Amino acid sequence: MPNEMDRRLFLQVAGLAGAGAGAAALIGLSSAEEETAISGGMKMPEINITEIEGIKVGHAQDLKAATGCTVITSEAGAVAGVDVRGGAPGTRETDLLNPANLVEKIHAVLLTGGSAFGLDAASGVMQYLEERNVGFDVKVTKVPIVCGAVLFDLMIGDYKVRPDKKMGYQVCLNATDLRPEEGNVGAGTGATVGKIFGMKRAMKSGLGIFCVQAGNLRVGALAAVNCLGDVIDPTSGQILAGALNEDLKTFSHTEEVMIQAYADKKNLFGGNTTIGVIATNAKFTKAQANRIASMAHNGYGRTIRPAHSMFDGDTIFTMATGQVDADVSVVGLLSARVMEQAVIRAVKKATSLGGLKVTRT
Numbered sequence: 001m002p003n004e005m006d007r008r009l010f011l012q013v014a015g016l017a018g019a020g021a022g023a024a025a026l027i028g029l030s031s032a033e034e035e036t037a038i039s040g041g042m043k044m045p046e047i048n049i050t051e052i053e054g055i056k057v058g059h060a061q062d063l064k065a066a067t068g069c070t071v072i073t074s075e076a077g078a079v080a081g082v083d084v085r086g087g088a089p090g091t092r093e094t095d096l097l098n099p100a101n102l103v104e105k106i107h108a109v110l111l112t113g114g115s116a117f118g119l120d121a122a123s124g125v126m127q128y129l130e131e132r133n134v135g136f137d138v139k140v141t142k143v144p145i146v147c148g149a150v151l152f153d154l155m156i157g158d159y160k161v162r163p164d165k166k167m168g169y170q171v172c173l174n175a176t177d178l179r180p181e182e183g184n185v186g187a188g189t190g191a192t193v194g195k196i197f198g199m200k201r202a203m204k205s206g207l208g209i210f211c212v213q214a215g216n217l218r219v220g221a222l223a224a225v226n227c228l229g230d231v232i233d234p235t236s237g238q239i240l241a242g243a244l245n246e247d248l249k250t251f252s253h254t255e256e257v258m259i260q261a262y263a264d265k266k267n268l269f270g271g272n273t274t275i276g277v278i279a280t281n282a283k284f285t286k287a288q289a290n291r292i293a294s295m296a297h298n299g300y301g302r303t304i305r306p307a308h309s310m311f312d313g314d315t316i317f318t319m320a321t322g323q324v325d326a327d328v329s330v331v332g333l334l335s336a337r338v339m340e341q342a343v344i345r346a347v348k349k350a351t352s353l354g355g356l357k358v359t360r361t
Helices: 004-017 020-026 031-039 115-131 165-173 254-260 286-303 328-348
Strands: 056-062 067-084 105-112 146-150 207-214 217-224 230-232 239-241 275-282 315-324
Touching: 056 165, 067 115, 067 165, 067 217, 067 275, 067 286, 105 115, 105 165, 105 275, 105 315, 115 146, 115 165, 146 315, 207 328, 217 328, 230 286, 230 328, 239 328, 275 286, 275 328, 286 315, 286 328
Parallel strands: 105 146, 275 315
Antiparallel strands: 056 067, 067 105, 067 315, 207 217, 217 275, 230 239
């Protein structure tokens, strides 16, 4: 008979594959578990992402300027990977995550608003970590390895105010192992969705987090959702937040609008972007961490329409802290599931800012 972790993981695989009652019966699931397996539901407890060993999360923001940044730190170092899918990315230190390159572990991921200007905040993160003797040892000092990605929030609030070195230092001071806030915080402060018609018919989004535990394995996702398109509930297909019609009450369906205007090649705000992190306590190589980041993008694909457009810089990092042995495919499929929920929570936890509406669900 399978152990409890095996049974729970089967529920994930069976649900994704549509295995049905016959397959569920093969491993002796109860009737209730069969129902869960068939429906693709998750039977794992939700935990705080900061319950992953060595992970801290911090936010810093300027609500008046509608921008901010979020840091995910692992001072002991985490094996990392990345997958950049969108056509308009803004990133930092992604090349070193190639398995062919030297450095094995990183010490932080910075997600920030401010478009490319916001990468300045990484200098503050580096200062904070260097002061605490955290980083890659180069004999004369330790160089903190800080990866990062930006989102475009210059169309809301004050575009002249962006995350800078001072805010980057402050976000590290704010980082704790307590339950992080969600919504209009950190990198999600100025996040918006549904911008096909411009900001007047867009909606407010934010930052979402979701983390689960299966046996000793922990897998969590954090996402700042700032997409061009709409955010969808994948179970119902309903739009949760996105481009509004002129009445500002009903949805326009971004993909349908884009299809109808297929010959229009205008620049639809050349930076939108959903940026996120998968954190896990599993042991992986850099190559495996990159694969997990790639699989996690399925969470974007299930909830964002369209995902990975030429107008988005969709990026996902993986941070693996290395306490638990786990199969890369299992962690990959769980990463897609938790990222899916993080995206949904980003719009559900958002509150109105700059006059923009938020989801009613």
